[in-house]
Amino acid sequence: MHLHLRRGVVKAVDGVSFEVHEGETLGIVGESGSGKTMTCLSILRLLPIHSDGRLDGSVKLDGEDLLQLSEEDMASRVRGPKVAMISQDPMTSLNPVYTVGDQVSGPFLYHKLVRTVREAMAAAAQGLRRVRIPSPERRLKNYPHQFSGGMRQRVVTAMAIACSPRLLIADEPTTALDVTIQVQIMNLLRSIQQDSKVGIILVTHDLSIVAGLCHRIAVMYAGRIIETGKVRDIYRNPQHPYTQALLQAIPHLGQKRSRLAAIPGQPPNLIDPPKGCRFAQRCPKRMSVCDDYPPATDLGDRHVVNCWLAAKQ
Template sequence: MSDALLTVDHLNVGFATKAGIVQAATDITFEIYPGEVLAVVGESGSGKSVTALALMRLHPDNTIVTGDVRFEGRDLLNMSDREMRATRGNDIAMIFQDPMTAMNPVFAVGDQIVETIRVHDSSVSKQEAWTKSVDLLKLVGVPEPKRRASQYPHEYSGGMRQRAMIAMAIANDPKLLIADEPTTALDVTVQAQVMEVLHEVQAETGSAMMLITHDLGLVAGSADRVQVMYASRLMETGTIDQIFYESQNPYTMALLDSIPDLDGLKEQLEPIPGNPPSLLNPPSGCAFRPRCAFAADVCAAEVPARVRVGDQHESRCVRTHELETLVGVTS
C-alpha cells in the first residue's frame, strides 16, 4: 500500500463549556490513502463531523484540540493561519452538510465558484474562472450550467445545491475531499445521483474521499474501508466485507441489526435500546456498555483499547475474541 495521504494520530477534540469539557472526539487514529474512499459512520453526535472540522481547523474558539494530524507529512494542527488557508480548499476540500447555509445567499453560484478558484490562483482571470465554473457545474450534472451559474442558491433544488457544493469543492482539484453527510435531507433517488456524481468526480480527479454518514446502507457500495464511531471514539475499522459480514464489535452488530432488510429475512427491526451517553459525563469503562447485549463487569472497569482482529480490521471491545461464541449463545 502506498504512503498515507492523511495521518491522524491520537486526535482529541473537546469543547470548553460552563458545565465542563465536552469531549466530542477521543483518541482518534486513522489513515487515508491516495484514491481510496474511507467512510465514517455512526449515530448523530458520535463525533464524525467534529473530527472532520478539526482536520480542516474550522472549529470555534472554545475548542481544545490535541494530537497529531499530518497531510503529506505537513503538520496541519500547527500550521500558521496563512498556510492553513492555502491548504484548505486547495489540497483538502469539504462538502458541508447543508449547502443552503454553506453557500452565500447574496452571490450567484457561479461567482462563488469563481472566488474559490481565484483565491488560490490569482493568475486566473475572472473570465477563465467563470468558464471553469460553468464546466464544473456541467461535470456534476447541473442542467443548463451556463444559465444556472448566474442563479442564486435559493433558485436551486436541494439536489442541485448539493451538486453545486461538490463543484465548488473540486474547483481546485483537491487531493482529499471530505464529504460531510452529502445526502442529508435528499430523497433516495437524488441520494443515488449525488453519490454517483461523487464517484465520477473522484475518478476524474483521482482524489481520496472521507465520506461521513450515519447511513450504513449508503456506504455498502461506495467505500473501500469503514470506520464506525460511537460516543466520540472509533469502535471498529475494517474493509466493507469485514464490517458488514465479519463484524467483531457489539455496536457495529447492533447498527447492522437495526437496518431494514429488503429481502424479508428479518421479521422485525431490532432497534438499539437506550440512548447515546452524555459526552460531558460519560459512563465508566466502555461508553456502549449501558446499551450492549454482551456487557459484563469487566466492561465497566476501563475504556477498552482497539484490538487487531485481522488485516486492516480493528475493534474496540474487551470481549472481541469471545463475540462469535456469545452471538451463538444469544441467538
C-alpha cells in the same frame, strides 16, 4: 478535541486515529452526536466559535502536520487546494444573496488559480459542467433558490473540487435528498474519485450508501472509533456489539419483521464519559471487565475492534 463550554469540557473527539489513502473512500458511521462531523472539522482546524477548543495529536497530510501550520497557511495552502469539505445541508450551504457564478468562481479567485474574473467565471462554468449541471454558462447567473436540493448539492461539490484537493470530506452529502438524487450524488463522487484519485471521507448514517461507495469503514461511538475495517469484513463479520446493532437495524427487502430492531438507551454524556467501554450501558453482552476501556484487537487484514469480547477470543 476538547470543547470548553459553560457547562463543562466536552470530549467531542477522544483518541481517534485513522488514515485515508489516495483514491480510497473511508466511511465514518455512527449515531448523531458520536463525533463524526467534529472529527472532520478538526482536520481542517475549524472549531466552533466561542468554544475555546483544543486540538491534541497530529493531522498529517503528505508528511506535513497540519496542526503545526499557521492560520494563514491553513487558509491559503490547505483549505481548498489540499483538503476540501462538502457540508451537511445543501439548502443552507450557499449564500442566497449571491449568484451561483459568484460563489463557484470564489475558490479560483481566492487561491489565485486564474487572473481575471472572466477566467474565473469560465472555470466556474467548467466546474458546473464537471458535476453534470446542464447549460452551466446560463446557470451561473441564477441564485441558489432557483436550484433544486440535488442541484445545490452539485454546486457545493463543484466548489469543493475547484482546487483539485488531495482529500475531499463529504459530511452527510445526501441527508436532505430523496433516494433517486442520493444515487446520483454518490455516482458523482465515485466519478470524481476515478478521474482525480482524490481520497474521500464520507460521513453518513446510511450504511447502504457506505456499502456501495466506501472501501473501508470506521464506526464511531461517543467520540471514539470502536471498530474499523474493510467494508466486506464489517458487513459479513462485525465484531463490536454496537456495529452489530447498527446492521441489525437496517430493514432488508423481502424480509418480514414485526418491528425494526432498535438500540435501547442513550449515548453517554461527553462532559463526563464513562472510564470503561462507552457502549457498556447499552450493550446486551456487557461484562464486569467492561468497566475498563478495552484495548484495540487486530483481527487481521486491517480489521481492528475495541471490545473485550474480541480481546478474550
